[in-house]
Amino acid sequence: MTDDKDVLRDVWFGRIPTCFTLYQDEITEREAEPYYLLLPRVSYLTLVTDKVKKHFEKVMRQEDISEILFEYEGTPLKWHYPIGLLFDLLASSSALPWNITVHFKSFPEKDLLHCPSKDVIEAHFMSCVKEADALKHKSQVINEMQKKDHKQLWMGLQNDRFDQFWAINQKLMEYPAEENGFRYIPFRIYQTTTEWPFIRQLFRPVATDGQLHTLGDLLKEVCPSAVAPEDGEKKNQVMIHGIEPVLETALQWLREHLSHPDNFLHIRIIPQPAD
Amino acid sequence: MEEDEFFGEETFQHYCAEFIKHSQKIGDGWEWRTSKDCSDGYMCKTQFQIKNRTAVSHRGTSARVQTCLPMEEALEPPLDDFEVTETTTATEVIKYEYHVLYSCSYQVPVLYFRASFLDGSPLALKDIWEGVHECYKTRLLHGPWDTITQQEHPILGQPFFVLHPCKTNEFMTPVLKNSQKFNRNVNYITSWLSMVGPAVGLNLPLSYARAAFQDEGNVDRQDSFIEPKSLEEL
Numbered sequence: 001m002t003d004d005k006d007v008l009r010d011v012w013f014g015r016i017p018t019c020f021t022l023y024q025d026e027i028t029e030r031e032a033e034p035y036y037l038l039l040p041r042v043s044y045l046t047l048v049t050d051k052v053k054k055h056f057e058k059v060m061r062q063e064d065i066s067e068i069l070f071e072y073e074g075t076p077l078k079w080h081y082p083i084g085l086l087f088d089l090l091a092s093s094s095a096l097p098w099n100i101t102v103h104f105k106s107f108p109e110k111d112l113l114h115c116p117s118k119d120v121i122e123a124h125f126m127s128c129v130k131e132a133d134a135l136k137h138k139s140q141v142i143n144e145m146q147k148k149d150h151k152q153l154w155m156g157l158q159n160d161r162f163d164q165f166w167a168i169n170q171k172l173m174e175y176p177a178e179e180n181g182f183r184y185i186p187f188r189i190y191q192t193t194t195e196w197p198f199i200r201q202l203f204r205p206v207a208t209d210g211q212l213h214t215l216g217d218l219l220k221e222v223c224p225s226a227v228a229p230e231d232g233e234k235k236n237q238v239m240i241h242g243i244e245p246v247l248e249t250a251l252q253w254l255r256e257h258l259s260h261p262d263n264f265l266h267i268r269i270i271p272q273p274a275d
Numbered sequence: 276m277e278e279d280e281f282f283g284e285e286t287f288q289h290y291c292a293e294f295i296k297h298s299q300k301i302g303d304g305w306e307w308r309t310s311k312d313c314s315d316g317y318m319c320k321t322q323f324q325i326k327n328r329t330a331v332s333h334r335g336t337s338a339r340v341q342t343c344l345p346m347e348e349a350l351e352p353p354l355d356d357f358e359v360t361e362t363t364t365a366t367e368v369i370k371y372e373y374h375v376l377y378s379c380s381y382q383v384p385v386l387y388f389r390a391s392f393l394d395g396s397p398l399a400l401k402d403i404w405e406g407v408h409e410c411y412k413t414r415l416l417h418g419p420w421d422t423i424t425q426q427e428h429p430i431l432g433q434p435f436f437v438l439h440p441c442k443t444n445e446f447m448t449p450v451l452k453n454s455q456k457f458n459r460n461v462n463y464i465t466s467w468l469s470m471v472g473p474a475v476g477l478n479l480p481l482s483y484a485r486a487a488f489q490d491e492g493n494v495d496r497q498d499s500f501i502e503p504k505s506l507e508e509l
Contacts, residue, residue, distance in 0.1 A: 114425060
């Protein structure tokens with residue numbers, strides 16, 4: 001976990017250039033200019049868009065403003081998914097900037113979680129971190145930490161402080177040498193072609209014979225339709241943080257370097273885009 | 276490795292199947308659902324409750340009973356409530372859905388639920404809180420993620436409220452240890468649901484507990500039913 005520290009920084013500081021436009025049917029007192037922002041891949045929409053909200057609220061009347069929501073090409077964006085994941089899932093083959101539409105009414109209750117305050121985002125984030133540790137360490141590491149350490153993880157993410165975050169997160173990334181890896185790998189696989197939101201299963205980083213499992217092993221086991229047959233053409237594009245890792249990469253390495261701050265590996269699979 | 280599979284998904288499905296068998300016998304409305312192409316499944320139940328808006332309540336069957344003994348409410352079948360409220364003008368029917376899913380991360384069952392009016396508009400968390408018995412509230416408000424939060428249903432992808440599962444092992448371990456000690460049959464799902472359900476308006480008729488003991492002939496033992504006072508462990 002030492003030589004590849006640059007990877008950790010690259011992941012943390014990944015950005016997506018985004019253009020926010022107000023939905024045309026929103027009632028405004030004067031025309032709303034679009035707002036441009038570089039969104040952090042590893043953060044959450046409602047955590048980093050205060051300026052966007054303020055910008056559009058300036059041209060609207062108070063009574064026309066209720067909970068903000070973001071939409072891309074008709075799809076309401078789930079704020080509780082990391083921004084980079086949303087982009088890779090919905091817009092990775094589109095030209096930049098990512099065009100997001102902002103709404104202040106008609107909140108789709110059946111599709112989106114409410115986000116009334118930053119506390120809700122913090123609770124969601126910490127809940128993911130806790131769940132990941134349940135898989136890795138039976139929750140031992142997270143439960144032994146003090147409340148201030150939990151707070152530091154959150155503040156590190158909220159304030160975009162890499163060192164502050166990793167000072168605590170590295171404890172969650174450690175594993176006892178004799179075990180040769182974490183108990184289970186925290187991961188979620190997202191596809192646009194399925195009914196359910198994501199795949200999650202128990203999967204070990206190391207096989208019983210001591211061999212390190214690879215990304216390809218995981219996919220074969222958990223999502224076999226995503227992996228091309230030996231002699232067949234690649235039908236699907238497997239992406240993490242906007243890149244396509246080689247399928248022979250050890251899961252353990254991916255786990256340590258390409259996890260999101262919530263400690264999960266968010267893997268997205270879409271049909272191979274036509275070039 | 277065996278320890279990891281202590282409450283594995285198969286065990287979960289087995290206990291749910293037993294639970295549903297009894298539910299079918301007494302018409303309690305629980306059923307099993309699977310999603311297409313997915314081996315995951317869950318247990319679910321829909322029930323309707325009346326919420327009185329006026330101060331005057333009729334017969335007390337539809338008013339919220341402020342007691343910590345949920346079993347008494349459970350003995351009244353919901354259909355009676357419909358007949359009572361014909362005479363009240365300002366009442367609302369609320370549809371509650373309860374889903375029991377398995378969490379492979381925590382290796383325990385998890386209770387998901389949501390409530391809506393008949394026109395489909397959902398109830399906010401604060402409205403659901405109003406239905407939580409006082410004796411559960413203080414304990415549930417312990418920590419930001421030890422309580423009820425809104426989350427995405429892992430199979431349906433829609434917003435549901437969830438009772439966070441991270442403490443489940445803590446309060447279920449003594450139950451299971453005791454059952455092993457005294458060689459009793461305990462349905463994990465029955466015990467667990469009897470503890471967490473009442474906190475969100477879901478009650479289990481007593482007969483579930485008796486059903487677990489049918490094989491042993493101990494029809495009167497209700498030990499798999501946890502009395503509310505031991506919920507301090509929650």
